Amino acid sequence: MDGFEEHGGNVLRSRVMLPVVALYNAWQAEGLPELHRALIAQFPDIDDDEDLSKLGGLYRQGWADLERSGLARGGKVHPDLAGALRLVAQASTEYFGWFNRGEEGHTRSVLVASDGDRALRIIMTPDLQFVLEPVRPEDAAPSLVSALPEAPPGKGSVISLPADALNAKPKRARDPYEEEGGGSLLVAAGGGAPAAAPAEQLRRLLQQQRLGGGQLYAAARDRYGKRSRCRAPLTYMDLESGRYLSLQQPGQDGSPWVTVLPAEFRTLVARLQQLTQTLV
Numbered sequence: 001m002d003g004f005e006e007h008g009g010n011v012l013r014s015r016v017m018l019p020v021v022a023l024y025n026a027w028q029a030e031g032l033p034e035l036h037r038a039l040i041a042q043f044p045d046i047d048d049d050e051d052l053s054k055l056g057g058l059y060r061q062g063w064a065d066l067e068r069s070g071l072a073r074g075g076k077v078h079p080d081l082a083g084a085l086r087l088v089a090q091a092s093t094e095y096f097g098w099f100n101r102g103e104e105g106h107t108r109s110v111l112v113a114s115d116g117d118r119a120l121r122i123i124m125t126p127d128l129q130f131v132l133e134p135v136r137p138e139d140a141a142p143s144l145v146s147a148l149p150e151a152p153p154g155k156g157s158v159i160s161l162p163a164d165a166l167n168a169k170p171k172r173a174r175d176p177y178e179e180e181g182g183g184s185l186l187v188a189a190g191g192g193a194p195a196a197a198p199a200e201q202l203r204r205l206l207q208q209q210r211l212g213g214g215q216l217y218a219a220a221r222d223r224y225g226k227r228s229r230c231r232a233p234l235t236y237m238d239l240e241s242g243r244y245l246s247l248q249q250p251g252q253d254g255s256p257w258v259t260v261l262p263a264e265f266r267t268l269v270a271r272l273q274q275l276t277q278t279l280v
Contacts, residue, residue, distance in 0.1 A: 021062035099214025154242035218275035
């Protein structure tokens with residue numbers, strides 16, 4: 001392949017950083033199907049009325065970046081990069097999501113694709129670069145969670161209530177715990193003070209300043225290549241008191257229930273893996 005050595009089914013043996021347009025060029029050159037949603041970037045400097053000269057310049061720059069990185073030559077994509085992109089297009093298991101941190105002001109994305117034998121993580125940075133890195137297939141879910149901004153788990157215990165209860169008008173009642181200067185908005189089990197009703201408890205939690213958050217998804221393909229995605233994403237939020245995970249699941253009567261719980265690293269990983277059991 002124009003001076004490239006074939007390496008079988010290799011998928012990038014080390015970490016690589018590429019401008020998003022460079023990856024798009026390689027994707028198109030390999031004739032792959034529609035780009036994964038988590039890899040689609042917004043270009044603030046180009047609008048619908050822009051002439052094609054700027055797009056043409058980006059295209060040429062993308063190929064130059066690939067060649068400079070040793071990942072293309074003479075219009076041909078290096079087989080390791082080609083294999084990595086093919087893995088993304090045909091992955092048997094995917095974890096992906098979008099997230100932000102307040103001070104950044106940018107929404108970022110992450111995708112982990114695996115075929116059971118190989119796995120690849122791709123992170124989009126705020127300056128429109130892709131960071132591609134091989135990971136172990138068994139670490140697919142943990143590697144996605146580790147790409148999120150660091151935050152301590154939230155405080156307190158689990159809040160669970162019917163989704164309809166969130167629309168009920170709150171009752172303003174005397175809260176002895178609040179009046180005594182309790183620091184946590186979620187009363188821990190055995191904390192010595194009565195817990196507020198779940199709806200009021202959740203409302204108080206959501207009054208905290210939001211520092212960031214995101215939504216995480218899972219998808220899979222069957223042996224025929226049909227892709228299925230989880231019914232609903234995991235939503236996490238970074239608040240002043242830490243990181244919380246929000247889930248919506250059917251209750252025993254089939255009606256939707258909302259559950260909010262402190263989000264430790266292992267909690268996010270376990271819940272993300274469970275999403276593969278809810279594919280539609």
